[in-house]
Amino acid sequence: MSSPITILNTDKLAREALTRIDSRAQVMIDTVIAWSKVNSGSRNLEGLSHMEDLVLEAFAPLSPEVELIELDDGEAVNEAGQVVTIKNGRTIRLFKRPQANRKVLMTGHTDTVFAKDHNFQEPVWLDDNILNGPGVADMKGGILVMLNALQAFEETPLAEHVGWEILLSPDEETGSLASAKILAERAKSADIGLTYEPALADGTLAGARKGSGNYTVVVRGKAAHAGREFYNGRNAVVALSSIITALASLSGERPEMTVNPAVIKGGIAPNVVPDMAWCRFNVRLKEPEDAQYFERKVSEIVAAWDGVDGYSVQLHGGINRPPKALSDANILLMDAIKSCGAELGISVDYVPTGGCCEGNNLAAAGLPNVDTLGVRGGMIHSADEFVCVDSFAERAKLSALILMAFASGELDHVLKAKG
Numbered sequence: 001m002s003s004p005i006t007i008l009n010t011d012k013l014a015r016e017a018l019t020r021i022d023s024r025a026q027v028m029i030d031t032v033i034a035w036s037k038v039n040s041g042s043r044n045l046e047g048l049s050h051m052e053d054l055v056l057e058a059f060a061p062l063s064p065e066v067e068l069i070e071l072d073d074g075e076a077v078n079e080a081g082q083v084v085t086i087k088n089g090r091t092i093r094l095f096k097r098p099q100a101n102r103k104v105l106m107t108g109h110t111d112t113v114f115a116k117d118h119n120f121q122e123p124v125w126l127d128d129n130i131l132n133g134p135g136v137a138d139m140k141g142g143i144l145v146m147l148n149a150l151q152a153f154e155e156t157p158l159a160e161h162v163g164w165e166i167l168l169s170p171d172e173e174t175g176s177l178a179s180a181k182i183l184a185e186r187a188k189s190a191d192i193g194l195t196y197e198p199a200l201a202d203g204t205l206a207g208a209r210k211g212s213g214n215y216t217v218v219v220r221g222k223a224a225h226a227g228r229e230f231y232n233g234r235n236a237v238v239a240l241s242s243i244i245t246a247l248a249s250l251s252g253e254r255p256e257m258t259v260n261p262a263v264i265k266g267g268i269a270p271n272v273v274p275d276m277a278w279c280r281f282n283v284r285l286k287e288p289e290d291a292q293y294f295e296r297k298v299s300e301i302v303a304a305w306d307g308v309d310g311y312s313v314q315l316h317g318g319i320n321r322p323p324k325a326l327s328d329a330n331i332l333l334m335d336a337i338k339s340c341g342a343e344l345g346i347s348v349d350y351v352p353t354g355g356c357c358e359g360n361n362l363a364a365a366g367l368p369n370v371d372t373l374g375v376r377g378g379m380i381h382s383a384d385e386f387v388c389v390d391s392f393a394e395r396a397k398l399s400a401l402i403l404m405a406f407a408s409g410e411l412d413h414v415l416k417a418k419g
Contacts, residue, residue: 002335005343005401007158007408014404017152018344021396024151028144028392029131031058035140036123036133042111042174048089051110051140055092055168058147062154064094064166071171071178077216077316079265081278088178089170093186100163102406102415105190105367106150107183107358108142108197108374109172113381120383129390136387142196142374143168144392149399158407165190172358175214175320183361191415192333192406193362193369194399198377201388205372207334207350209360210256211285211323213294216278216316217243217302219266223275233273234310237266240277243313246301247281254293256286258354283319284354288364291319321356322364329417330368336411337370340401346394368418373399 008015035054040047056066071088078084092110112135114120123133135141146166153159167186169179176183187193199205219240224233244261251258259281266277283294298315306313326334334350341348359371376391405411 002339005336005339005405005410007404007410008343008401011156011158011404011408013156014158017155018397018400020155021148021152021393021400024148025393028148028396029389032136032141032144032387033123033131033133036136037121039114039116039118039121040111040135041113041115041118042171043086044116045087045089047116048110048170052090052092055110055143059094059166062096062150064096067093069093069182074177075316077218077278081218081220081276083316091170091179091182092168093165095163095165097160097163098165100161102161103163103165103190104403104406105165105167105186105193105362106146107167107169107193107195107362108139108146109169109358110143111170111173112138113173126386129388130386131389132384132386134385137198137375137377137385138380139196139198139374141377141387141392142198145374145395145399146196148392148396149403152396152400153403156404158404161407162403164403169358175212176358176361177320180320180361183358184365187362187365187367190367191418192411193359193367193371194373194402195357195359195362195369195371196374197357197359197372198374198380198387199372199395201376201378203347203376204349204351205370206353206355206359208326208352209324209356210354211288211291211319211360212321212356213283213285213291213319214280214317215283215298216280218278218314218316219243219276219305220312221275222273222310224273226271226273230273234275235273236277236311237274239305239311239313240264240266240279243301243305244279247298250294250297253297254286254290256284257290257294258284285319285323288323288325291322295319321360324356324360324363327363327368329414330363332414332417333368333411334370336405336414337402340405341398344397344401346398366418368414
């Protein structure tokens, strides 16, 4: 059973700082509407740069130190089955009091899943409390919760006891492939992690998370006329079909492991034996040790076709989010945040999820974290994405109280468990 949080019983300035968050609720709403109109899809570098400017302007009153980290180029398999270079945006790193004895890492992302040419570009009110728009929940709204929690925290003397650091990635929606090493590095310098993905509409937070990997398998055979020289060809589509069947059969071979062949392309015309075909697929893993098992099985499937009878097979990608198993310290942090919610009259519950986020990366680096501290919302990654606007002030208060409790020593048992 978690212990009650008592800081508000003894600290008048802390109580007053939380109360002032209510007066900033409309500003949060107005800001998320403005930010939602800025397309910042993961590959829209111009839009990401615009969001970078807006974020730096918004956080400037906190007087943080600023570092803009250029990310390495990535790789992707294009429609022709060729590996091409992908440019990434920059990670925004904001930090204050890095020499403090207690350190918190707060993470989020500026990118959305909506490309520059997507038809979902404008926020729309659905009723007095529900705002539909790109990024309003995932997670431009979450960034604003983070900002306003820190504003309240910095209004109290408690802030002097905590060093805080913010990482906002431009590639979270594509798996944090380029920003992963930054997350892992900075996680090692912190005591706890707070991530601002949206909570569910009813306020439920995520607990344990599955891991995830994204892959593309490319098969090359030999083209031939389907009528005159059929047997001289090597049908890449047929070979890929066998590979996909073998991949799909891996679902369930480990508890709750699923393999999803999702996007397929191959061939140019019905009268041509296709010489190239590819498939993009995803795997979800429950336990950290499942990754090694899966990678071994996939290697066996690829080897069964690569170099056989005129075929070649290449596998691209890998496990980019390790499963988030809950350590003892992570469970204690979750309990402490539940107690912070109770102090504010907010019910905090956790459910395991098959989804994944930067919280997976932080946990893999040994940092206890809770990763759905953003706004209440839903239907993310779709044109029906929405935010419950009454949750802006509510969730900012929750995070501000977490920071206050951390500063006052009420989360020190989490640090002891972390070791």
